[in-house]
Amino acid sequence: MTELQENHEPRLIVETGVDLRIAEIIEPVIVSMGYKLVRVRLLNQNGLTLQIMAEKNDGTMTVEDCETLSMAISPVLDVEDPVDKAYHLEMSSPGIDRPMVRKSDFSRWLGHIVKCETSILIDNRKRFRGKIADVDADGFTLERDQIAYGEEPRVVIPFSALAEAKLILTDDLIRDALRADKLAKAEAANQNEQQDESFE
Numbered sequence: 001m002t003e004l005q006e007n008h009e010p011r012l013i014v015e016t017g018v019d020l021r022i023a024e025i026i027e028p029v030i031v032s033m034g035y036k037l038v039r040v041r042l043l044n045q046n047g048l049t050l051q052i053m054a055e056k057n058d059g060t061m062t063v064e065d066c067e068t069l070s071m072a073i074s075p076v077l078d079v080e081d082p083v084d085k086a087y088h089l090e091m092s093s094p095g096i097d098r099p100m101v102r103k104s105d106f107s108r109w110l111g112h113i114v115k116c117e118t119s120i121l122i123d124n125r126k127r128f129r130g131k132i133a134d135v136d137a138d139g140f141t142l143e144r145d146q147i148a149y150g151e152e153p154r155v156v157i158p159f160s161a162l163a164e165a166k167l168i169l170t171d172d173l174i175r176d177a178l179r180a181d182k183l184a185k186a187e188a189a190n191q192n193e194q195q196d197e198s199f200e
Contacts, residue, residue, distance in 0.1 A: 011101040012159050015040050021082045022050065026073045030054050033072060035065070038094045038101055048087040050077075053094045058184040059108070061093030096177045100165035106135045112173050113145065116157065116165035123155055129168070130155075 008031065015023050023040045030037050038053035054069055055061045070091040077089075100106060100114060115129045122128075134141040139158040147153055167173060 009036075009102050009104055011037070012103065012162055013039075013099070013101045013164060018042055018082060022052075022077070025076060025080045025082060026052065029073050029076055030069060033069065035061075035069060036102075039099050042083065042087070046088055048083070048085050049090050050083065050087045051090045051092065053092055053099070055094055056184075058187065060181055060184045060188075066091040066093070096173060097167050097169040100167060103135070103137070103159060105165075106132055106140045109167055109173075109176075110135060112176070113168040113170055114142070114165055115168055116142075117163045118157060118161040119163040120161050122157060122161060123151060126163075128155060128157065 014020060019040045019042055022042070023037060026040070027037045035054045035056055038055060039051075040053075041051045043049045043051055052069075052073070054065075056065065070089060073091075074089060077083075098105075100109070100116070106114075110132050113129065113131050116127075118126050118128070120126070128142055128144065129146060130142040130144040132140055133143040133154060138160075139156055141154055141156050143154055144151070
């Protein structure tokens with residue numbers, strides 16, 4: 001998968017209503033700057049708060065990245081004016097216990113525990129929790145960590161049935177997220193050094 005394809009990988013879980021309208025306005029701006037939109041939520045907090053989650057393609061997101069994106073999307077939102085009330089814009093990273101919105105999220109966090117909800121019944125239920133055991137183009141296999149009598153320990157959840165999914169905070173997840181962040185920062189530093197050398 002090229003970086004451009006990864007950048008344009010569609011989200012499996014998208015917003016509805018005003019949240020969707022906002023996502024459609026800001027996503028082209030975010031993508032053009034080399035980031036991926038994770039989620040948009042308009043919340044009744046501090047009056048009204050527009051919460052936007054985004055990340056770089058390598059999964060990192062610094063405070064500076066948040067400021068850069070915030071400054072880029074604020075004027076676009078002012079022009080389009082999708083919210084008819086005053087609101088506070090909150091730009092953030094998805095965090096460690098992040099929402100899982102793309103197929104690549106499931107591949108990236110293979111082996112970690114996820115909590116998800118489906119739009120249709122699968123094995124007579126809609127809510128699942130367990131370890132991501134396998135991922136393919138159509139869905140993922142979950143190794144349940146709470147099995148009711150008569151249930152299979154593994155369940156295959158099609159991406160098309162996914163309504164919501166989120167990583168569960170564990171020591172393993174924290175360790176792997178910190179390791180991934182460290183690797184991404186080291187790679188970014190190497191690229192900057194190579195660019196500096198090519199200018200000399």
